[in-house]
Every structure is written in structure tokens, then in C-alpha cells.
Amino acid sequence: MTDDQAPPPKAAPSGGGPVTMATIGRLAGVSQVTVSRALSDPSKVSPATLAKIREAIAVTGFVPNALAGALASRRSRLITALVPSITNIVYAAMIKAFSERIRAHGYQILLSETGLDPADEEMLIETHLSRRPDAMLLTGIHHTPRARRMLLGAGIPVVEVWDITDSPIDLCVGFSHAEAGRAAADYAISAGYVRAGTVSADDERAARRKAAFVARFAPAAEAAIEAVDFDGPASLERGRRGLAELLDARGFAGGVIFCSSDLLAHGVLIEARARGLAVPADIAVIGFGDQDFAAHVEPALTTVRVDRPAFGQAAAEAILARFDGTGPQAPVTDLGFRIVARRSA
Amino acid sequence: MTDDQAPPPKAAPSGGGPVTMATIGRLAGVSQVTVSRALSDPSKVSPATLAKIREAIAVTGFVPNALAGALASRRSRLITALVPSITNIVYAAMIKAFSERIRAHGYQILLSETGLDPADEEMLIETHLSRRPDAMLLTGIHHTPRARRMLLGAGIPVVEVWDITDSPIDLCVGFSHAEAGRAAADYAISAGYVRAGTVSADDERAARRKAAFVARFAPAAEAAIEAVDFDGPASLERGRRGLAELLDARGFAGGVIFCSSDLLAHGVLIEARARGLAVPADIAVIGFGDQDFAAHVEPALTTVRVDRPAFGQAAAEAILARFDGTGPQAPVTDLGFRIVARRSA
DNA sequence: TTGTACGCGTTATCAA
DNA sequence: TTGATAACGCGTACAA
Numbered sequence: 001m002t003d004d005q006a007p008p009p010k011a012a013p014s015g016g017g018p019v020t021m022a023t024i025g026r027l028a029g030v031s032q033v034t035v036s037r038a039l040s041d042p043s044k045v046s047p048a049t050l051a052k053i054r055e056a057i058a059v060t061g062f063v064p065n066a067l068a069g070a071l072a073s074r075r076s077r078l079i080t081a082l083v084p085s086i087t088n089i090v091y092a093a094m095i096k097a098f099s100e101r102i103r104a105h106g107y108q109i110l111l112s113e114t115g116l117d118p119a120d121e122e123m124l125i126e127t128h129l130s131r132r133p134d135a136m137l138l139t140g141i142h143h144t145p146r147a148r149r150m151l152l153g154a155g156i157p158v159v160e161v162w163d164i165t166d167s168p169i170d171l172c173v174g175f176s177h178a179e180a181g182r183a184a185a186d187y188a189i190s191a192g193y194v195r196a197g198t199v200s201a202d203d204e205r206a207a208r209r210k211a212a213f214v215a216r217f218a219p220a221a222e223a224a225i226e227a228v229d230f231d232g233p234a235s236l237e238r239g240r241r242g243l244a245e246l247l248d249a250r251g252f253a254g255g256v257i258f259c260s261s262d263l264l265a266h267g268v269l270i271e272a273r274a275r276g277l278a279v280p281a282d283i284a285v286i287g288f289g290d291q292d293f294a295a296h297v298e299p300a301l302t303t304v305r306v307d308r309p310a311f312g313q314a315a316a317e318a319i320l321a322r323f324d325g326t327g328p329q330a331p332v333t334d335l336g337f338r339i340v341a342r343r344s345a
Numbered sequence: 346m347t348d349d350q351a352p353p354p355k356a357a358p359s360g361g362g363p364v365t366m367a368t369i370g371r372l373a374g375v376s377q378v379t380v381s382r383a384l385s386d387p388s389k390v391s392p393a394t395l396a397k398i399r400e401a402i403a404v405t406g407f408v409p410n411a412l413a414g415a416l417a418s419r420r421s422r423l424i425t426a427l428v429p430s431i432t433n434i435v436y437a438a439m440i441k442a443f444s445e446r447i448r449a450h451g452y453q454i455l456l457s458e459t460g461l462d463p464a465d466e467e468m469l470i471e472t473h474l475s476r477r478p479d480a481m482l483l484t485g486i487h488h489t490p491r492a493r494r495m496l497l498g499a500g501i502p503v504v505e506v507w508d509i510t511d512s513p514i515d516l517c518v519g520f521s522h523a524e525a526g527r528a529a530a531d532y533a534i535s536a537g538y539v540r541a542g543t544v545s546a547d548d549e550r551a552a553r554r555k556a557a558f559v560a561r562f563a564p565a566a567e568a569a570i571e572a573v574d575f576d577g578p579a580s581l582e583r584g585r586r587g588l589a590e591l592l593d594a595r596g597f598a599g600g601v602i603f604c605s606s607d608l609l610a611h612g613v614l615i616e617a618r619a620r621g622l623a624v625p626a627d628i629a630v631i632g633f634g635d636q637d638f639a640a641h642v643e644p645a646l647t648t649v650r651v652d653r654p655a656f657g658q659a660a661a662e663a664i665l666a667r668f669d670g671t672g673p674q675a676p677v678t679d680l681g682f683r684i685v686a687r688r689s690a
Numbered sequence: 691t692t693g694t695a696c697g698c699g700t701t702a703t704c705a706a
Numbered sequence: 707t708t709g710a711t712a713a714c715g716c717g718t719a720c721a722a
Contacts, residue, residue, distance in 0.1 A: 019498075020699055031709050036701065046707060061491075061498045066475040067416050068699035071714045076412065078476075086444075087437045096432050099458065108472060111456050113444065127453060130411040131423075153406045236638035267641065274643055293581035296612065298619055365715055376693050381717065391691060413715035416698045693722075699714105706709080 019062045027056035039064060070132065079319065080110040080128040081137040082121060084203075088233065090261075090289060090308060091139060094161065097312030098137060105320060107134065114139070116202070122147040129154050135319045140205070141165040141172070157322040159315045163205060164334055171322070172332040173314045177205045180304050180337050181212030181258075184286050187302075187339050188256045193284060194222040195255030199242030199264050201234035206260035209288065213258045226250040234260065239267015240274075243283070247275075254282045256345055262287035262294045265301055269344065273298075284345035299343035306337045364407045372401035384409060415477065424664065425455040425473040426482040427466060429548075433578065435606075435634060435653060436484065439506065442657030443482060450665060452479065459484070461547070467492040474499050480664045485550070486510040486517070502667040504660045508550060509679055516667070517677040518659045522550045525649050525682045526557030526603075529631050532647075532684050533601045538629060539567040540600030544587030544609050546579035551605035554633065558603050571595040579605065584612015585619075588628070592620075599627045601690055607632035607639045610646055614689065618643075629690035644688035651682045 021035040028035070030049055038045045038053045045053070056062070070076040079102055083091040099109045110131060114121040122144045128136065129150055135157040141164070143151070151158050151169050158170040165172060188196060196217050198210050207229075214225050228242045228250070242264060246252035254277075259265040265287030272283045279285060279299055287294060290305035314333050321329045366380040373380070375394055383390045383398045390398070401407070415421040424447055428436040444454045455476060459466040467489045473481065474495055480502040486509070488496070496503050496514050503515040510517060533541060541562050543555050552574075559570050573587045573595070587609060591597035599622075604610040610632030617628045624630060624644055632639060635650035659678050666674045 018699090022699080032700085033709060034707085036699095037708085040701080044707075049707085061494055063471055063474045063495060063499075065416075065477055065699050066472075067412050067421065067477050068714090069701070071410075071412050071416055071716090072699080072701035074701090074714075085441075086431065087434060087441050089432060089434075092432045092437060096430075096458065099431075103457075108455065108457065108476070110453065112448075112453065113441065126408055127411075129408045131453070132410060132412050149406055150408060154408075235641075237641045240641055263638075270641065270643055293608075296580075296582045296585055296615065298615055363715090367715080377716080378694085378718095379692060382692085385717085389691075394691085410715050413698090414717070416700085417715080417717040419698070419717090691722105694720085696717105696719085698717085702711100702713080704709100704711085706707105 019060045021062075021064070023060065024053060024056045024062055027060070028052040076132045076134055077107050078110055078131055078133045079107045079135045079137065080112070080131065080133040082112055082114050082124055082128065083139045084114055084116065085233065086111065086113055089291060090306075091162075093308040094312040094315075097309035098316050099312075101313050101316035102319070105323075116204075118142060118144050118147075125150055135159070135322070137161060137315055137319075138169075139163075141168065141174075142204070143169070157319045159318055161311050161315050164332060166332070168331055170331065171315075171318045171329075173311055173318060173335065174333075175306065175335050175337050177208045178212040180288075180306075181209035181214075182216045183337070183339055184209070184258055184288075184304055185213045185216035187341070188217060188258070188284075188286065188345065189220045191256075191284075191345065193256040193345075194220060195253060196221060197226045197228070197246045197250070197252050197255065197257045198259070199228045199239060199246070199257060199268060200230065200260035201238065201264060202229070202231050203260060206288075210258065210260065223253070223255075226252050234263045236263060236267040236270065239264035239269075240271035241267075243268045243271040256280075256284040256286060258286050260288055262289045262291045262301060262303055265303065265344070266293065266297055269297055269299070269301070280343065280345050286345045290340050294340075295342065302342045302345040303340050304337050305340045307335065310335055364405045366407075366409070368405065369398060369401045369407055372405070373397040421477045421479055422452050423455055423476055423478045424452045424480045424482065425457070425476065425478040427457055427459050427469055427473070428484045429459055429461065430578065431456065431458055434636060435651075436507075438653040439657040439660075442654035443661050444657075446658050446661035447664070450668075461549075463487060463489050463492075470495055480504070480667070482506060482660055482664075483514075484508075486513065486519075487549070488514070502664045504663055506656050506660050509677060511677070513676055515676065516660075516663045516674075518656055518663060518680065519678075520651065520680050520682050522553045523557040525633075525651075526554035526559075527561045528682070528684055529554070529603055529633075529649055530558045530561035532686070533562060533603070533629075533631065533690065534565045536601070536629075536690065538601040538690075539565060540598060541566060542571045542573070542591045542595070542597050542600065542602045543604070544573045544584065544591070544602060544613060545575065545605035546583065546609060547574070547576050548605060551633075555603065555605065568598070568600075571597050579608045581608060581612040581615065584609035584614075585616035586612075588613045588616040601625075601629040601631060603631050605633055607634045607636045607646060607648055610648065610689070611638065611642055614642060614644070614646070625688065625690050631690045635685055639685075640687065647687045647690040648685050649682050650685045652680065655680055 022032040024035045025032045160172045164174040287303035294301040367377045369380045370377045505517045509519040632648035635648045639646040
């Protein structure tokens with residue numbers, strides 16, 4: 001046995017510990033560094049040794065330890081993202097586009113849900129930062145002071161998405177929710193409606209859209225604008241209940257209803273139909289989001305279109321540009337929105 | 346200046362490099378280990394030094410480096426998860442429950458989309474494994490041989506979710522898709538339907554449900570069972586087109602339609618209504634998933650209920666049990682499903 | 691209660 | 707083209 005020839009200092013002799021670059025090196029008759037090079041830049045290694053290394057890797061099923069790599073190189077190739085909810089299609093679609101774009105460049109995404117509480121977000125930002133991401137995506141522009149400090153201190157690109165502000169932490173990609181609300185009101189007014197109501201889920205940005213809608217519509221309103229606000233997330237059921245509440249408890253006598261999401265709007269449509277009310281003659285409905293079903297419900301939904309994947313893509317581009325040092329790039333990108341007029345209002 | 350007293354070996358003297366435990370230690374007049382202890386188990390440090398350490402942390406905004414911690418402790422406190430699609434509510438809801446449960450125990454989730462290709466999944470499994478997760482969640486039971494080897498070699502708990510098999514890689518939480526299809530057929534038969542059609546999205550598991558439905562319904566069928574299969578994901582629009590296709594191109598003369606998801610079923614409902622067809626008299630519809638809107642569409646949708654959050658929770662429990670060494674726990678958990686009879690069929 | 695010494699598995703820097 | 711050697715920032719003995 002040649003066992004005694006093995007250098008005493010390192011590694012287990014047989015199948016003991018985990019397979020490392022050193023293991024591969026021993027199998028291929030080279031040093032650990034050469035294995036590292038073979039993996040990071042094969043052209044710096046001779047074809048012969050490269051072949052031996054590759055075989056050793058195949059035989060052992062070796063998977064490099066990215067933790068150690070990140071520690072040594074000070075680059076984790078990790079980007080973390082925080083969204084209020086993954087089950088909300090709005091954020092899911094955005095993150096999907098973001099991930100695809102970012103992953104094509106060799107980065108992975110660590111995703112967490114923040115819920116509604118800024119304090120929870122602060123805690124999550126800290127744990128995310130502990131993974132030493134190369135960049136971070138945040139939803140919204142409201143963060144605790146400590147969160148801002150930590151983010152600034154991390155010295156990495158940070159994109160705030162889905163809303164807009166003049167003073168972003170770093171980068172910002174979004175649109176003005178207030179303007180969206182006003183645009184919906186303008187549309188409703190010019191369509192001749194003189195009475196309005198709102199149905200909203202629990203969402204700070206939705207609240208701003210609603211407030212802007214109400215403020216803008218008020219001068220044209222012949223009756224008080226009634227608002228139904230739900231505590232939890234949007235659902236078809238809440239949309240139905242929203243209309244029911246407006247009609248049965250608030251004395252809503254018909255007019256246009258501005259909903260905080262297409263899902264709620266769809267619920268309103270269904271309830272109207274179930275009650276034999278004509279849309280848009282008796283009840284007109286404006287949704288928000290232009291989700292893929294919006295054009296295919298009956299009647300097709302008038303809504304505010306926001307290009308969700310575009311937000312994810314723009315956020316990814318902004319981060320990648322930072323990495324490349326490519327151009328100074330404007331810190332804030334306003335992607336806007338568009339009123340899509342269909343038959344429901 | 347006492348600058349010369351500083352030990353020459355380590356760290357930058359001022360605001361140079363990143364803040365580490367050593368930095369905090371210097372500020373608090375203790376060693377790096379003490380800082381580590383103060384963070385991991387405060388009771389092992391005297392109140393006085395603890396206070397000094399905490400202050401130093403607050404002042405500097407120090408966030409521990411989890412990468413280094415993981416490398417040293419051989420525990421990453423990371424769990425990675427692979428799902429076919431994040432924008433699909435079925436998987437999103439499952440992951441949400443999984444995350445919440447798992448995060449309560451101090452773990453974070455690294456999530457990726459695999460799409461439909463097993464080869465893509467294999468690549469993703471490798472990159473995920475490179476982060477040295479403490480456990481891994483996979484969707485489905487079909488993986489490439491190399492993927493299985495890597496997973497086995499990693500020596501960590503692995504849960505396969507959303508399907509069931511007798512030979513899981515490690516743990517398995519799901520239900521039988523074939524049985525679900527048969528149960529839907531049995532329901533349709535006993536409800537007296539003698540003609541059937543199917544509308545499906547592109548999903549291997551949906552295909553198995555459909556095949557089982559067809560096989561079971563066939564003996565009772567008075568006409569060929571027509572199938573419309575779409576290439577991409579389910580949508581309301583595809584549901585509408587599915588019924589249109591059945592009616593206009595396949596000579597479907599009415600009967601029950603088994604859809605691969607509630608979303609498609611809802612589309613069928615809308616199209617039927619738009620054509621003035623009565624549901625369930627002319628067209629009966631069975632969905633799949635019992636999503637939250639299913640009970641609130643008109644008419645309410647008969648569907649196959651699968652408790653999505655329960656899958657995530659059970660998967661989390663299975664992994665946590667492995668961590669605790671708690672009980673041997675059955676490797677496979679069948680969570681089943683339930684036919685929910687409503688008005689659409 | 692606190693500190694020293696070492697190792698975790700990789701990349702970066704030199705030198706050969 | 708290849709190899710030593712030293713970080714990277716933290717946990718885990720073990721000792722004081």
C-alpha cells in the first residue's frame with residue numbers, strides 16, 4: 001500500500017468527508033488550485049489535465065461549494081428579493097421576469113415575503129443582507145430608517161420596484177399610483193359617469209390610487225363616493241361582497257366602481273350579473289392590472305394596464321448595468337401605465 | 346496615538362474594509378469569539394460585555410456574514426426549493442405555506458423555477474446544491490438519473506412534493522393524480538353523464554389525471570371522448586377556446602367537461618354563458634384545484650379539492666422532523682384529494 | 691466568563 | 707501551465 005506516502009496534513013483518505021476540490025485534485029494528480037482554475041477558466045489549464053479533472057468530477061459527482069467561493073471572492077452571485085406576497089400574481093409575474101433575466105447572467109434569487117409590516121421587512125432585510133447578496137430588490141419605497149441605513153451600508157445595488165419616488169435608496173423602477181388613480185377618474189368622468197364607488201383590498205399603494213381617484217372624481221360627483229375597504233387580500237368573493245355592500249348597505253344607486261385589482265373587479269361583474277344588473281348601463285366597473293383574464297370575462301374589463309414583466313426586466317437591467325459599470329443610468333425609471341378601455345366601463 | 350499597539354496581523358485600522366466580528370470585538374474591547382458567542386448564545390457572555398458588544402453592533406450597523414458562518418459550522422440554514430412555475434397559484438400557495446413554516450425555524454428559502462424540462466431541473470439542482478442547503482424541496486417525482494445521484498450524494502433531506510411514488514429519493518408528500526382523475530370520472534358517471542370531453546393545459550401531471558379520467562369514463566361513454574390540449578399554461582382565454590374548439594370543431598354535443606384546472610373550467614363556464622348554453626344542463630364542468638374563486642363563480646364550480654397549503658406544511662414538517670431526528674416518520678405521505686360537488690356538474 | 695488556535699473550501703497573488 | 711501560500715469571516719475545540 002502506498003498509503004503512507006499521502007501527506008499527513010489534509011483530508012480524509014477515503015469516502016469520509018465531503019468531496020472538495022482537493023479531493024478532485026488528488027484523484028487527477030494535480031493541486032487544488034488547478035481544479036479551481038479548471039472550473040473557473042478551463043482555458044488556463046492544459047487539455048490533458050482538464051480531461052483528468054473532468055473525469056474525477058464525473059466519477060465523484062463533485063459540486064463546488066459556492067459558500068466558500070463567495071467568501072473568498074467576495075461575490076456571492078446571489079441577488080435577494082423581497083415582495084409583499086408571492087401568491088399575488090402582480091408580484092409573482094414581476095419576479096418571474098426579474099429572475100429569468102438575472103439568472104441568464106449566472107445569478108440566483110433568494111426570495112422572501114414581507115407581508116404588510118415594515119418592521120418585518122426590516123428583519124428580513126437584515127437576514128437577507130447576512131447572505132451577502134451582490135444586489136437586492138425591494139418592493140415599494142417605504143422602509144424603516146434602520147433598513148435604509150443597513151442597505152446603504154451594504155454598498156450594493158438596491159432597486160425599489162413598483163412605485164416611484166424622487167429619493168430612492170439607490171435605483172427605482174415603478175410608476176405613480178396617484179397618477180393612475182387620477183387617470184381612472186378622468187376616464188370615468190369623460191365617459192359621463194356622475195356617481196362612483198370604490199372597492200379595495202388592503203394595500204398601501206391601492207389606497208393611494210383610490211385616494212387620488214376620489215379626489216379627482218369628487219368635483220364631478222352628484223353623490224358621495226362610497227368606499228368599501230377589505231382587510232385582507234383581493235379575491236373574487238370580496239369583489240362580489242364589495243358590490244353587495246355598496247348596493248345593500250351604502251345606498252349606492254349605480255354608477256362607476258373603481259376596484260383595486262382586476263380580481264375584485266371580476267367579482268363585482270359576477271355579482272352584478274347574479275343580480276340581473278346590466279354592465280355598464282347600471283354598474284360600470286374599472287379594474288386594475290390588466291391581468292390575462294381581464295380581456296376575456298363578460299363583459300371585457302376596462303382596467304389600468306401595468307406591464308408587470310417590464311418592471312422585473314427593467315429592475316434586472318438596472319442592476320446588471322451597475323455590475324458592468326455600464327453608463328451612469330438614471331436612478332429612477334418611470335414605466336407608466338395605460339387605461340385600457342373595454343366594455344365594462 | 347496608540348496606533349502602534351494594535352497587533353500587526355489583522356484588519357484595517359479605520360473605515361477601510363467590511364465590518365466583521367473582529368471589528369466589533371475591537372470596538373467593545375473583546376475578542377472575535379466573544380462577539381460570536383454574544384450573537385449565538387447571549388447567556389454565555391457577561392451582561393457588561395454584552396452591552397458593549399450590542400452598542401458596537403448598533404453603531405456600526407454590523408450584519409454577520411452568514412456565508413462564513415455556514416462554511417465554518419457546515420450548516421447553511423438555507424433550504425432550496427424547485428417549482429415548475431412561481432406564477433402558478435398551485436405552486437405559489439404550496440411554497441408560501443412551506444416558507445412560513447420553515448422560516449419560523451430560522452431557515453431561508455432559495456426558490457427557482459424549473460419550467461418543464463428535466464434537463465433544466467438537473468442544472469438547477471446542481472447550482473442549488475452548490476449553495477450547500479440543509480434540505481431541498483422538489484416538485485414532482487421525475488428527475489434525471491444524475492439529478493438523483495447528486496441529491497443522494499448531498500446527504501440532506503429531500504422532499505418530493507405534489508405527486509406520489511413508492512420509491513422517493515428521500516421523503517415524499519403528495520397525492521395520486523391518477524386516482525383523482527378516476528374519482529372525477531366516477532362522479533361524472535354517477536351524476537348520469539354519458540358524454541365527456543377534456544380541456545387541459547401542458548402539464549405532465551394533468552395529463553395523467555386526464556388519461557385516468559378517460560380510461561374510467563370510457564365504458565360509460567356513448568360517444569368518443571374528445572380532448573383539447575393546449576401547449577402552454579392554463580388561462581381563462583384557453584378555457585373559452587377549449588369549449589369553442591370542442592363545440593365547433595370536434596362535434597361535441599354536450600355533456601361533462603373535465604378540465605385540468607379551475608382557471609380553464611372558469612373559461613369554459615364563461616364561454617358557455619356567452620353562447621347561451623345552460624350549465625350544467627347543456628354543458629357540465631369539473632375543474633381541478635378548488636381555488637378560492639371556484640365557489641364564487643356562476644354557477645359555482647364542481648371541482649377536485651387539493652389542500653395546497655397542507656402540502657407545503659407537510660413537506661416542512663417532514664424536513665424539520667429529519668433535522669430533529671424526531672421519529673423515523675413514514676417516507677411517503679398521501680394527502681389525498683376530495684371531489685367538491687357544486688352546481689356546475 | 692473569555693481567549694487561542696485551527697479549520698471550513700474556495701479565490702487571489704505570487705512565484706516557478 | 708502549475709503550485710505554494712495567504713486571505714475570506716466565522717464556528718468549534720480546548721485552554722485559561
